[in-house]
Amino acid sequence: MSAPNPKFDFDIAVVGSGPAGLAAAALAASKGASVVLLDEQAEPGGQIYRAVTETPVRDRKVLGPDYWHGAELLGPLRDSGAAHWPGAVVWSVARPREDAADGHRPIQIGLSRNGSAAMLTVRHVILATGALERPFPIPGWTLPGVLGAGAAQVLLKTSGLVPSGATVMAGSGPLLWLLAWQYLQAGARIDAILDTTPKENWRAALPLLPGFLRSPYLGKGMKLMLEVRRKLTVIGNVTALRAEGAIGGDSALKSVVYTRNGAEHRLPADTLLLHHGVIPNLNLANATGCAQRWDEQQRCWRPTTDEWGATSVEGVSLAGDGAGIGGARAAEEAGRLAALDALHRLGRIGREQRDKAAVPFRAALDRALTGRAFLDTLYTPAEAFRAPADDTIVCRCEEITAGAVREAVRLGCSGPNQAKSFLRCGMGPCQGRLCGPTVTEVIAAERGVSPAEVGYYRLRPPVKPITLAELAALPKTDADIDAVFKH
């Protein structure tokens, strides 16, 4: 843009308005920085507090007190003076290669809002892009009627929708139990919960139990799980799963087939809700160039950050589950820490002031993370679900099976980026979000090496699809036009 436009110029941009983003934006703006909070949803809250300002589910006992805590983060945001731009899809975060005339090198954010694109100029960006459900590839998971448990929870929060007809929930992890409990409160039907938590995980998790017992959230989680186990049919030690449509048809889910103690069983089902834990939603950080590492305990890639959330890219920090899974309360505190550090880097507060202000947030963060190692270890998905059988589709967009990925490895394909050119997996509209972790795991298992060695997709902006018309309508400088027309 030829002239700076104050409407598109901020000290700090925060991307994502879940707990981390809400807390970060509120704190940074309350200390006088100009802050814009960008979020693709229409209302603040992220996924964990989705629709907290407007959910039609007014009976507070259905969604539970942890959900309603989200509403407490909104007052401080309003009072802080931060600009909140809902419906803003960020598709690029980049640092120009060269300094501007004034010697500064501000960060440029490409976003799309109400069908038109815009570029923002900011001096610091805090990515609070949260988590997404770990892909749970089983044969038939692409059938209509099969959804993520997190997706079903979004339907409950935003629209008061619950499954009707025969409903099966399957998988592992806290969210599965929370959703089942919420359905119980709402009077929804659940025919069975198929628990895929591997028996042997208990052996690995037990040494971590003392830490978990100190967790302030332990009591709540246990109570909720026990109530679900008492009132619903829970089938444990499930080692294989598949979803099936009508015989000869692929139009909708009809039954769920599961294996327990070596024997197959079949349940009729209209809806199957899958869950295998959550992983960082790292597409934007990855495309921004932030270094990332393989986390063996959480079995996922996570961007590399320091204790303030700063990434390998100057002026870009991360807060919340997008930097590694810690849950909503931890995300909130991480957001505040990232905001303090951003204020410090912008010269608004000194180092001592930053460190002093951080003390209570760091203590609260430690409390929130207590016992996390136990949960991570107990709920590590079984290998059979992380690197599924050959006939299972792993890339939903391009319909590439695990068998095709293995075949590519045998032909010499060594990692996910090569797999793209062999197979097109990861090149559909979801940009690898639903296949990346599985492709990494399948290649690693086939090669007999660690996922750390195999690597992950190298992502490029735009990280969300935008139309050519939107791009073309961006303001252009004379130099931009010259570059096209004079050479």
Place this chain on the structure above:
Amino acid sequence: MFRRLPEIETATQAVSFTIDGRPASARAGDSVAAALLANGVTACRTTPVSGAARGPYCMMGVCFDCLVTIDGTGNRQGCQVRVAPGMAVETQNGKREVER
């Protein structure tokens, strides 16, 4: 298949829209994907690769399985667009067509 909790019918306003030309009803605040599921439409498109039926999977904008045509524009993410009065939602066959 999904149903609305009974309390919701009184707590929110009805929104009239169409699915493939047929009249349908949703509640204010529903995304297009939620409105389809509430109307018993679990499959909203077929894939460009094999022609298999797909429906909403993630409901948070990451899986792109709920792509539909909204008011004549193809490949819209149904879970990221709110249903509006008079909106014309069409299920989608295969890939997005030119001019749509």
